[in-house]
Amino acid sequence: MSEREAIVLARDLRKTFASPTGDPLHAINDISLQVRGGRLTALVGPDGAGKTTLLRMAAGLLKPDAGTLEVLGIDVAKDPQAVQDRISYMPQRFGLYEDLGVQENLDLYADLHGVPRQVRRERFSRLLHMTDLTDFVHRPAGKLSGGMKQKLGLACTLVRSPDLLLLDEPSVGVDPLSRRELWKILQQLVQEEELSVLVSTAYMDEAERCAHVYVMSEGSVLADGPPDELASRARGLTFMVAPTADTPARDQQARLIDARATIIDAVPKGGSVHYIRYPEAQPGDLNRLISGLQPVPCQEELEDAFMMMLRQSQHQREAVETGDARITTSDTVVRKGVGDGKPVIVVRDLVRKFGDFTAVASTSFDVARGEIFGLLGPNGAGKTTTFRMLCGLLPASSGHLEVVGLDLRRARAQARARIGYVSQKFALYGNLSVRENLEFFGGVYGLRGRRLQERVSATIEQFGLAPNAISGLLPGGYKQRLAMAAALLHQPEILFLDEPTSGIDPLARRAFWRTITSLAQQGVTIIVTTHFMEEAEYCDRIAIQDAGKMLALGTPQQVREQAGQGRDASRQMDMNSAFIAIVEQGRAEATASHRSEALA
Template identity: 45%
Template structure:
């Protein structure tokens, strides 16, 4: 790392255009060494494009990013020695076994042969793939493929880990296992930048960058973003959530009404004072709810708030 660059990752007005379309628009942030940093937002937010630029795979249209002091625009090949990048479609070889895939990536990254047994054992410990080391990668479940892909990315012990939606489409147990691996690596000093569209995963990060249409909406710790949400949140469980949402969205005591599964989150100024008149409004409309109750804001509440402000 450059002595003049204490950040593990730094983006400076990072921008990427595809013709007239701007996928990433002037994105700036820093990531400290050993930090678990999240790029959080829906599809089309610019997460994958940002990670591809950080990995040196895609050249920025404007701005720059630095990995341990190495500029991705000036020296994309130099960046690749510092990172592991796991894309949404990581290049496993279906006709090779688990062990053969690991050995192939160890060859690719020029891992010394004397160091491989210890590294493989450590990766098998994290991933729980040892019982399947002789199974073809093409015969693994989706979650096991993701864990193998992550193990292959980690075989050369990179300083910075870049993961593009690693838990997308995997089962809950594999999702938990993947996060355990990432947290273990960060606890040992690795820096990780991880993208996700799952708002419930945002609370796992040390800090999160909320992205929407290529722009940065907010950047802070999850707890600070939740504390900074204006007003308070009331939970309303009703039979007809859409009708209730349409009714309460027009109520003068409600800043915002959003559907969360079979319930509503109502952003109000004062939960204790606003709950009784809102319960009355629901009853008068034939939508008698269970008692409205205050809850802590979720990261999805935070994202909706910032997205609404930006549009």
């Protein structure tokens, strides 16, 4: 591609910020790249790679410190307004007006962009149809589900027809169904309108849909090319191994991922473990790791190459950024009765209503001590409401709810003292240091004096945290580790994690789940919600909810079997496909039931 064909052209681009320590932070470090028009181009990389900074410079919101950046043939540093007149930009936190309805938000953004009245009707009709929001034009944006909000944000971004669309992680916090719909819209716009899209994403399966991918790290481009071309870097190095019946896949995964001299990456997948070995790994080392199990070669994927590039080029950064956040036996109370099958959470006929709206309808399940239990569902399914009731933050309308032997109707305060909670959004004090946050939350949990200081110091060490760092300035992966550390200070018996890995990169997710595995092995019960369906593979059991009702409950394998009824049994379904199939089955059955009732 010649430079004349590029709609985004960067030459030796640099952007530096001052860090809290006073040292310069090179967010963009001598980057050169060319983005071709009329197609989808992705930026991928770990937290702090520079993706958002690059997009903000391309949008004319930040000025480069050195080098040149041309967007649509315009030097963005010299004339940012000319660029902004021709592009649309959707940041991670798109500003919807939650008190306004869907149509009112569209009208407002059309006014802001000066969209002529005569073109609005057709444009709005097309956007509402594409986003399936036609029936919700009068609903306030604040009452939409997370997925619907993201689609409305995209529609508001596209009220005018831009020459370039910039999207900064548009599907963070969005369930698989909504993600699929969002990407259908993007692909339709590219195919039908030849729209040029530059998107940053934490999902490698999204990057695989793009024509070209740039892999970034520490402000630099490690590699770029079509997804298949990049994936080929891992060819011959990817394998699947099925653990023995008495060994959970996550335990085998933990053993492999800890062998850093031999294994690049390992993740549970379909009841087995998918791993990447180093090219120079010795057969004897591999045989000891897999304990005589038979590895099967498998097709390499973009995420394999992504992890390979990061592991091989960033050993020093990986030790700092994703850390060795290991929970050792000396740091955590080892609970008695691990795996004894006795439930520490009992839910029977749980109901929660908000006025006439039933958010959770007659839900029942148990969770055993030391179990990792996944609570999954689309945005608006009722899982967060269920989660808040389990934590004692919201009373049930009816039903029985027991946590660590305490009835939450009568002993919510006592139960909360024995649980830890990591919320979906960063809920610590951003202006306090890491140590100050831990000391504050330790005091809230009842720790005092020497015991408090011992727990704070031990937690800082085991999570690899910088005690004097300002919490609000930490990268996303670090913030999640700090939130986890605060929740574990008082050594709870149950840990509740509400979408803990939303918006953080695969490197940070691997380290996070390595810590969760260690906790579960020592008897801490984990309840987790997530929109990364591959993370359900770490769970002992999962429950899938939609519209407040339980659609599936069982081990990941049992859920896959339920989703794959009537399909080719020889084909292993991934959890993402299983989730979508079960939700669609449930919705089809609900629609058929409503029709039958209407006819009756």
